[in-house]
Amino acid sequence: MTETIHVNIGGLKRLxxxxxxxxxxxxxxxTRNFTLLNARTGxxxxxxDTFLGRIxxxxxxxxxxxxxxxxxxxxxQVSKGMDNFPGFLAIGxxxxxxxxxxxxxxxxxxxxxxxLMSSFNFPRGAVVxxxxxxxxxxxxxxxxxxxxxxxxxxLDKTVSWTVVLVVPxxxxxxxxxxxxxxxxxxxxxxxxxxxxxxxxxxxxxxxLSGIFFSIDRFVSHxxxxxxxxxxxxxxxxxxxxxxxxxxxxxxxxxxxYITCWSLGLTLIxxxxxxxxxxxxxxxx
Numbered sequence: 001m002t003e004t005i006h007v008n009i010g011g012l013k014r015l016x017x018x019x020x021x022x023x024x025x026x027x028x029x030x031t032r033n034f035t036l037l038n039a040r041t042g043x044x045x046x047x048x049d050t051f052l053g054r055i056x057x058x059x060x061x062x063x064x065x066x067x068x069x070x071x072x073x074x075x076x077q078v079s080k081g082m083d084n085f086p087g088f089l090a091i092g093x094x095x096x097x098x099x100x101x102x103x104x105x106x107x108x109x110x111x112x113x114x115x116l117m118s119s120f121n122f123p124r125g126a127v128v129x130x131x132x133x134x135x136x137x138x139x140x141x142x143x144x145x146x147x148x149x150x151x152x153x154x155l156d157k158t159v160s161w162t163v164v165l166v167v168p169x170x171x172x173x174x175x176x177x178x179x180x181x182x183x184x185x186x187x188x189x190x191x192x193x194x195x196x197x198x199x200x201x202x203x204x205x206x207x208l209s210g211i212f213f214s215i216d217r218f219v220s221h222x223x224x225x226x227x228x229x230x231x232x233x234x235x236x237x238x239x240x241x242x243x244x245x246x247x248x249x250x251x252x253x254x255x256x257y258i259t260c261w262s263l264g265l266t267l268i269x270x271x272x273x274x275x276x277x278x279x280x281x282x283x284x
Contacts, residue, residue: 018274018275018276018277018278019277021271021274024123024125024274024277027122027123028123028125028126028129031122031123031126034126035126035129035130035133036130036133038130038134039130039131039133039134039137040134040137042130042134043133043134043135043137043138057141057142058141058145060142061090061093061094061142061145061146061149062145062149064093064094065086065089065090065093065094065146065149068089068093068211068212069085069086069089072089072212072213073085073086073089078212078213082214083154084150084153084154084245086149086150086153087149087150087151087152087153087154087244087245088150088214088241088245089211089212090145090146090149090150091146091147091150091237091240091241091244091245092209092210092211092212092237092241093146093211094142094143094145094146095143095146095173095236095237095240096205096206096209096211096233096237097139097142098135098139098142098143098170098173098174098177099173099176099177099233099236099237100177100180100202100205100233101135101139101177102132102135102176102177102178102179102180102181102184103177103180103181103184103198103201103202104198104199104202105131105135105181106128106131106180106181106182106183106184106185106188107184107185107188107194107195107198107199108188108195109127109128109131109181109185110124110127110185110186110188110189110280110283111188111189111192111283113127114280114283117280117281117283118280118281118282118283123277124273124277124280125182125270125273125274125277128178128181128182128185128273129178131181132174132177132178132181135174135177136174136177139170143166143170147163147166147244150244150245151163151244154245157247158247159247160247160248162242162243162244162246162247162248162249163243163244163247164243165239165243165249165250166240166243166244169236169239169240169243169250169258172236172258172259172262173236173262175262175263175265175266176232176236176258176261176262176265176266178266178269179262179264179265179266179267179268179269179270180265180269181269182266182269182270182272182273183265183268183269183272183273184198185273186272186273186275186276189276189280189283190276190279190283205231205233208228208231208234209228209231209233209234209237210228210234210237210238211237215228215229215234232257232258232261235254235257235258235261236258238250238254239254239255239258242254
């Protein structure tokens with residue numbers, strides 16, 4: 001005798017499906033606990049398999065500042081006229097890395113996670129959000145080291161309350177990084193050759209964002225100075241430096257500019273990533 005088993009498949013979804021964007025947002029919210037847990041578990045792993053372990057979290061920003069300080073401050077002499085070049089450099093090097101982390105790691109994120117994406121039905125945007133949260137946690141200690149080093153190098157000045165403005169600047173940096181990650185994660189998932197172009201862009205930004213020098217030196221070249229000022233990464237670094245080194249509040253233009261870039265890029269990147277939701281599970 002054959003027994004018939006009836007299965008209700010009404011709640012099942014295809015792995016290749018793309019839900020409406022409203023439902024997609026609700027799905028991401030429902031998976032928030034998993035996303036947060038995954039981010040916390042993956043964070044702070046740097047240096048665990050080395051002799052010095054977690055000490056590298058503190059050493060890395062110090063050694064980077066010392067290295068670039070020697071090259072650009074001692075050898076190339078770009079520090080002339082700066083009162084606190086070590087602090088200027090520390091904030092530039094560390095916060096540049098924080099701001100562009102989404103570009104650097106997002107380019108290989110989907111392909112690195114394709115086994116998970118092809119096995120379970122969940123909003124793939126949660127992977128991008130989780131990766132950004134992980135890097136946000138990882139960046140806290142280096143950011144504190146950079147700010148501490150900058151303040152230590154100008155002990156003759158009173159520490160201003162504006163130092164706390166680094167916190168909203170840091171949050172906006174994470175939104176900017178998330179937007180970048182959404183864009184490059186989708187683009188490089190289907191065109192892997194773009195990863196080389198993304199790496200080239202990151203290297204270009206490294207030298208065009210005023211990490212080692214003040215853009216005031218381009219005052220005699222107004223077009224070049226304007227292009228530098230329009231670079232959102234430079235504006236992030238400028239906001240952090242003004243808050244810490246100058247003890248002042250960044251200008252209204254700076255706040256508006258970095259906020260528009262951060263939230264606008266996150267929104268555009270999210271929609272761009274969602275539009276290909278049904279294709280990520282089919283990647284080979």
